[in-house]
Amino acid sequence: MNATSTIRPLRKDAARHREQLLAAAVQVFDQHGLDASVTEIARVAGVGIGTLYRRFPSKEALIDTLVHEVLNATIQMARDAATSRDGTGLEKFLMASGAYQAEHVGCLPRLWNTDHEMVKLARRLIARLLLDAKRHHRIRHDLTSTDVALAMFSINGVLEAMHPLAPDAWRRHLDVLIAGMRPAATDLPHRALSPGSLDKVLEMRKSAS
Amino acid sequence: MNATSTIRPLRKDAARHREQLLAAAVQVFDQHGLDASVTEIARVAGVGIGTLYRRFPSKEALIDTLVHEVLNATIQMARDAATSRDGTGLEKFLMASGAYQAEHVGCLPRLWNTDHEMVKLARRLIARLLLDAKRHHRIRHDLTSTDVALAMFSINGVLEAMHPLAPDAWRRHLDVLIAGMRPAATDLPHRALSPGSLDKVLEMRKSAS
DNA sequence: CCCTATACGGAGAGGTCACTCCGTTTAGAC
DNA sequence: GTCTAAACGGAGTGACCTCTCCGTATAGGG
Structure with a gap:
């Protein structure tokens, strides 16, 4: 089911960033709704936009x-x-x-x-x-x-x-x-x-x- | 209260277009939510965008x-x-x-x-x-x-x-x-x-x- | 019928957003 | 320590949106 488990485990930092992004998304969407920008989510997660898009193919x-x-x-x-x-x-x-x-x-x-x-x-x-x-x-x-x-x-x-x-x-x-x-x-x-x-x-x- | 009544009545066509725009807005917002574009509203109302913005200062x-x-x-x-x-x-x-x-x-x-x-x-x-x-x-x-x-x-x-x-x-x-x-x-x-x-x-x- | 204040349309300016690309950095196996 | 696959950041691209501007058209009074 999870793409990460079928092919190859994520590198440790990448897995951590993934969780940070999900937590940030919950927080940002709660505050600003689903219209919140991905840039804001990446900022709150403490990573770059590129990292967000490497972990999730789209918003x-x-x-x-x-x-x-x-x-x-x-x-x-x-x-x-x-x-x-x-x-x-x-x-x-x-x-x-x-x-x-x-x-x-x-x-x-x-x-x-x-x-x-x-x-x-x-x-x-x-x-x-x-x-x-x-x-x-x-x-x-x-x-x-x-x-x-x-x-x-x-x-x-x-x-x-x-x-x-x-x-x-x-x-x-x-x-x-x-x-x-x-x-x-x-x-x-x-x-x-x-x-x-x-x-x-x-x-x-x-x-x- | 209504800006049209305090200063000067709208020209007949302008007043009609205003009502058409409001009706179109109700319909379009119902279908697509408040994110619907003003262009779409003007299109449904059968007028240009310029007319919309002459009648209402902003979306x-x-x-x-x-x-x-x-x-x-x-x-x-x-x-x-x-x-x-x-x-x-x-x-x-x-x-x-x-x-x-x-x-x-x-x-x-x-x-x-x-x-x-x-x-x-x-x-x-x-x-x-x-x-x-x-x-x-x-x-x-x-x-x-x-x-x-x-x-x-x-x-x-x-x-x-x-x-x-x-x-x-x-x-x-x-x-x-x-x-x-x-x-x-x-x-x-x-x-x-x-x-x-x-x-x-x-x-x-x-x-x- | 003429004239002009009023209204019209829609191209384009300016901004924002989702998403891409690539030169740089780093985790972690050996 | 070395090396390389993996991950990183963020400037840049193109699409889309709101709103402006101005040349054109028309309502409606005299």
Whole structure:
């Protein structure tokens, strides 16, 4: 998977610079958004632009690597959450992934645009968490995995709006949202999205990237 | 307020072109985001770039005009919603402003960045809607106007993510969110944001523009 | 119909950005 | 210590974007 492992290990300094670049990219993108210039990233990393381009073939590839990392972490959190079979997994996952994404706000606009199998895997894991939560009557039965996706998009919206001055605001928002997902909450109007609509959206974002 | 009315009315063709430019800007920004080029906007409007710059001193000014319009409409919707004194005003407002913002997704990133008195006015009106809803026990008493702001940010997040393939997804999200705001919903953890935190965020976004 | 203030179009100036190229430096095997 | 493959820095290139300028066209009053 990783190009560095298939062919030849990077020289020690090169590997270090690669990590410095990734860390700098997270920081710079968080502060200035994805429009931040590669020059700024190289400066923060303490290397030249040439080094950045030797390690990543394009700015887009650098962003992809970052998104890949975030998605990977998200998947791991979904797996961790699935170990508690008491129906609280979904809530634990939303809390954990929200906290992680709050540290990677800069990458969020591209998070679900990737073609990768990882998106499908993440969605399968989330669907499983949802099922377990329903079984234990932690959430109402008419909710779909698309509703969970909407919850995550909405957290992104709060994160981007309140970043970085109120970095915990998303927790409050999620509290209200989860309260609305409980069976005890008042009845919802029948507006659940059709099953395939999220797929269409993700497909379209992928090709638009 | 409007520069055209204080000094001299625009010539008829100029006024028409101005409206064409605004309409084209809404459409182009919706499709390509605020990074869309002014050349593209002028092309869609059917005028030259020179005309665009004679009508609006800069791209930023054009965006500001658009944001101004959206904010104005939002304030009007808040006023309309306040006429129903039965506690449903807040929900009506969230529905109406969501529907309107769904038609102006391109402007959303700047919606609350403006310095204008209008932002303060909008927040006062929303606070009044909130109070009325509490009085009629439509929503729980521990919610603050900051929570309503978070709800609006979260709708923006859903709109941006699902645009334009599932333009009604935000309604479903808002349904769940409002269910979580009802007094019947399960108790929330005590995580309400401090009263001034939203002010700080808006202040910061304003200066960052 | 004429006249002129007003508006028009779009080439080009000036700046920024992503990305390349090459002379120089260095890690690390022997 | 020597040597070479690997990595380094950053000036330079070309594309693209916002905004200006000026010769041309037109609305609309008299």
